[in-house]
Amino acid sequence: AQKITQTQPGMFVQEKEAVTLDCTYDTSDPSYGLFWYKQPSSGEMIFLIYQGSYDQQNATEGRYSLNFQKARKSANLVISASQLGDSAMYFCAMREWSDKLIFGTGTRLQVFP
């Protein structure tokens, strides 16, 4: 059974600093995809970044990058130069060959001035 673990219920970061949100996963499938989503207090789910299991390079999208360590089964999200608007819940998710897409329990990030 696939499983996603986010061990940080909450994180604080000062504006303009970088922050890493942890995500580990468990799968025996050689082909899988990893996603990060942001959920602001307004409730909508916003796609941030994707990493495929066969991708050789870490994914990047603007200030977001995914630190993919396949052997350790980790897919941490790095947000550079944090902004007040980054305060939100962040969810890691994984898709296996079965096309199930499973989410972790999330990390609440708070950015302070």
Add this chain to the structure above:
Amino acid sequence: NAGVTQTPKFRVLKTGQSMTLLCAQDMNHEYMYWYRQDPGMGLRLIHYSVGEGTTAKGEVPDGYNVSRLKKQNFLLGLESAAPSQTSVYFCASRRQGDTGELFFGEGSRLTVL
């Protein structure tokens, strides 16, 4: 550009009542998903569909049924609502392909008294 639309947005039910949540997408996506979101639990997959006429169980399927009679619609049914089904329900869809991220609806808040 409607994207993914969920109806209704809010509903209050009494224990034992039945109801159906409708999810409609206009992006011609193959895959559709129903999740529930509860505090501290993240998003949990209820059922999903990989194409018209197909459905599959997710992590927490008990007490729910689904149907995908048309490609653009994915219905979630509660035959006999229970207080434990009080939650925010999200529908999502995605295209075929490894990098297809989920597009989410705005959520439906269901309260069962």
